[in-house]
Amino acid sequence: MRIDLDQDRCVASGQCVLAAPDAFDQREEDGIAVLLVEEPPAGAEEDVRQAATVCPALAIRLAE
Template sequence: MKITLNEDKCIGGGQCVLVAPEIFDQREEDGIGIVLDAEPPADQHRAVRDAALVCPAAAIQIQDAG
């Protein structure tokens, strides 16, 4: 799994951080989301998928490995 977050689409809602705090965070200056681990371990995949589903701006993209 590889994660990208479109900073231009992100509205800083913070839902991703609430659902997957080990994978996502927010910039201090503007609250825009950032990815802490673009290739998370398997035990985080469900949380990442849930974060993408609850993102109000649909700014999280997931690419599954091969």
């Protein structure tokens, strides 16, 4: 799985960080999500899928 994060669409809700903290973080200055890894660590795939599902801005896309 490959993760694509569109920071221009991000609304800084932080839902991705709560769902998949191994893959996402937020910038301190504005809360915009940042991608920590392009491929989720072993065992974190379901968390990343959940992050994509709960993102209110649909800023996370996954390629299997």
